[in-house]
Amino acid sequence: MGQxxxxxxPRFRPxxxxxxxxxxxxxxxxxxxxxxxxxxxxGELQLRGVAxxxxxxxxxxxxDQQLWASGFFRHVGDHAGQSRPIVGPPWKMSxxxxxxxxxxxxxxxxxxxxxxxxxCRKRGSGDFREPEATCATGLRPGNxxxxxxxxxxxxx
Numbered sequence: 001m002g003q004x005x006x007x008x009x010p011r012f013r014p015x016x017x018x019x020x021x022x023x024x025x026x027x028x029x030x031x032x033x034x035x036x037x038x039x040x041x042x043g044e045l046q047l048r049g050v051a052x053x054x055x056x057x058x059x060x061x062x063x064d065q066q067l068w069a070s071g072f073f074r075h076v077g078d079h080a081g082q083s084r085p086i087v088g089p090p091w092k093m094s095x096x097x098x099x100x101x102x103x104x105x106x107x108x109x110x111x112x113x114x115x116x117x118x119x120c121r122k123r124g125s126g127d128f129r130e131p132e133a134t135c136a137t138g139l140r141p142g143n144x145x146x147x148x149x150x151x152x153x154x155x156x
Contacts (some may be wrong), residue, residue, distance in 0.1 A: 001029075002032070003028070012025060012136055024107075038055075071088050072087065073086070073087060073088060076099060076100060077100075077101060078101075079102065084102050086099065086102065
């Protein structure tokens with residue numbers, strides 16, 4: 001910080017006094033860091049044993065090569081055959097989780113979910129991609145009534 005006497009300043013020696021003079025300490029730190037490069041300042045603090053890091057925005061995160069190397073980010077193919085960056089799984093396991101495709105488009109799997117998984121019988125003349133399509137499930141656990149489901153598609 002360029003202020004060697006600050007370490008001996010009685011206002012900041014014990015924790016109780018630092019807390020009592022927190023506003024003054026905040027002003028001193030703000031003056032020291034104003035106009036400085038956050039990564040360089042964090043590096044200086046780390047060299048002196050202080051846990052410090054720059055708070056990264058989304059552009060900083062995507063540009064961080066360590067995050068790419070660790071698999072935090074990865075590329076997948078989207079529906080148009082373009083490569084898109086995504087956030088990988090937030091955990092590590094003995095066998096890596098496979099994320100190989102982009103998220104589905106709105107309504108892309110309606111036929112599978114409503115038709116096969118929920119056993120819906122379509123009402124109306126269209127298919128499951130039709131805007132405002134509805135169906136009634138054939139699933140009736142116990143004495144529960146059937147369920148009517150409606151949805152909107154990406155084209156709406």
